[in-house]
Amino acid sequence: MQSERKTLDDRGRMTELERLRHSCAHVMAAAIAKLWPDAQFAAGPAVENGFYYDCALEHRISPEDFPAIEAEMKKIIKENLVFEKIVVTRDQAIKDAQSGRLGGLTERPGNPSKFKLGNIEEIPEGEPITYFKSGDFIDLCAGPHVMRTGNIGAYKLTSVASAYYKGDEKNPQLQRIYGTAFKNRTQFDEYFKMVEESKKRDHRKIGQEMGLYVIDTEYVGPGLPMWLPKGAAICEELEKLAKETEFAAGYVRVKTPHVAKEKMYLTSGHLPILYKDSMFPPMELVENRGQEETGAGNSDSSAVRYYLKAMNCPHHHRIFAAEPRSYRDLPLRLAEYGCQYRYEQSGELFGLMRVRSLNMNDAHIYCTREQFAAEFNAVNEMYLKYFKIFGFEKYVMRFSTHDPSRLTGDNAKFVNEPELWKQTEDMVRQTLIASKIPYAEVPNEAAFYGPKIDVQVWSVIGREFTLATNQVDFAVPKRFGLVYRDKDNTDKTPLCIHRAPLGTHERFIGFLIEHYAGNFPLWLAPEQVRVLTIGEDAAVVDYAKAIVSELRANMVRAEGDYGTDKINGKIQDAEKARVHTMLVIGPRDVQAAAVSVRLHGKGSLGAKPKAEVVADILAAIKERRA
């Protein structure tokens, strides 16, 4: 069983909003204790978008109870009580828990604070034991909180679920009551507006309406989405964008298999332990020795383990190693839309956002130290170019660095290369400052092999999303023995930059669906143009078919609707399918060599010369207009 207990470090890193939300959990518990004095509480942390408190209570709390609880919370907040910190001895804490005083308003003889007793046991020897008291409500807690209950500006209880004490199903089942809180009403309103809007934009709902992907859990497996023709069209447009951009930036493309021998991941360090839980279990293969690779000279017939690749880097490292490299070959930028497989718990899977197969906009840049700043900067520039194309206006780069105290010893987390850490982190920091890209530095969260940058973007409705990760790697190339022959005729290890600005198709398209609410710009729209005829007159249909053919000959995803239905019905169908541009053709258009243009969700633009419309469609796609 994994302890959910936060370390003092974790607590120190809690943001102001997390403190406020956790404080609100205390207020909610006090309100529940007022209404149901028998209630026993377990853990009440801040979580993404809010907080919860686990509670054991005879009465089954339902959303119908929320108004009464919120009314009690209102009183407590109005009283503007101080969160008073009290340090106690372990003996005192145990005594108070036994008397039922912790997580309650009074002592409760015969009803000890049993979960708090369990929590006391988890507090390491030497760590102070503290209470936080607001009014009569005393709770065992290490903090931190806001100063006073009055600091909680706006709050709401949102749902109730069940959960096992400490997440272990052998333990008693508790009621988990969720809520959220904000500094003020404005932020509260903005948040709930975003929640409403994101429900409408749910990528699973829109993905199904538009026929973009399917997850066939029965025959293919959970978390393994298949792209339907319309979704595949979006994937291909993204790949085209990446290929053009990378080609112009001097990348070369490679292709690698989806599996590799265990030796690969033992060398990279992902196995035996580090990444094992995120990989699919191995396949065992006994090779027919008669057909074994020549020169193996190995009479060992034991099975060889193969793994599905969980990342593309090791394959790319072996491509680097496949030929002798000189300083003249660097920087070498190997790119691939590589498919990788990661084992996620089935409970963690979520639409396209958490999946087990991922098509990644991957590339690895092998360079010298002197080349690093320019290469890293070029990657950042590529991000900015993409942000512009997709209309991401708000973004930040989270720069994660190492913790020098964790290079050696039992809790070592980072490769023991103190000089290299310092150098690469300085290089990254300097590049970020020089590029003027907004960034935030986060200590202790680097990858084990080097500093990393998580790129966070916000959708138009204000939802935050981790788009991709850039990593500097100064350790793994060495493990693979990668070298280049330098000017001075010595062998040196290159630095490697891992980068994937468009992330994976799965997550990125999931995000784009929400960002655009399924109304993709012309260049990305699965069905770009539909030509609709008014009536079935042969001349009209022929003219419409000729337009479709002309567009398709220019790689435009155009379809025709030449049926007998009324034009209004045809327009409705096309609007429903989110077709970007509709071209409506009647007998008069044939004579005038014109078309009537309609844009999805925007209505009619009137009749225009056909040649002009076709040229404009081709230009808009080529320029990837928003």
Ligand SMILES: [Zn+2]
């Ligand atoms: Zn607390």
Ligand SMILES: [Zn+2]
């Ligand atoms: Zn990589």
